[in-house]
Amino acid sequence: MFEGIDLSKINLNEMMGQMNQMAEKAKDANSKQIFTAKAGAGMISISINGNSEVIDLQIDDSLLEDKDSLNILLISAMNDVIKQAQNNQKNMAMNMMGNLGSMGK
Structure with missing residues (x-):
């Protein structure tokens, strides 16, 4: 499981710092993603960002x-647009x- 990893070279503080940097970059990138789903042959369109905040909603007047x-x-x-955002997060x-x-090598 640990083949090829020199455990004596692992600096846990450095590794945690790298993990935090990666998490911040991922969080920032995720917030900039936009996901859109449509229903009813485009009569409804909803867009959310990666933080699952609704940023646009279009409803055809005929549905009112x-x-x-x-x-x-x-x-x-x-539901469709939320699944898209969740899959992206996964x-x-x-x-x-x-x-x-790749850390510790």
């Missing part, structure tokens, strides 16, 4: 008189974990 359809399409688009975390293997 059909509350049930509006609710269904909003929920669908919101991928970023996996990339960070992969980069930890």
Whole structure:
């Protein structure tokens, strides 16, 4: 498991500093990401940033008189865009974990 790693060369303070830097870079990059989902053939469009903050919402005027359809399409688009952001966060975390293997070499 630790093959190729010279444990005597590992500086835990330096490693923690590197991990914190990586986490800050990932957090900053994530906040700049924009995810968009559409529902109802584009009648609803919602965009969020990587922090899951809604930054844009478009609703076709024809849906304003059909509350049930509006609710269904909003929920669908919101769930889709949240999944996109969550998948991105998972991928970023996996990339960070992969980069930890290069520390201490």
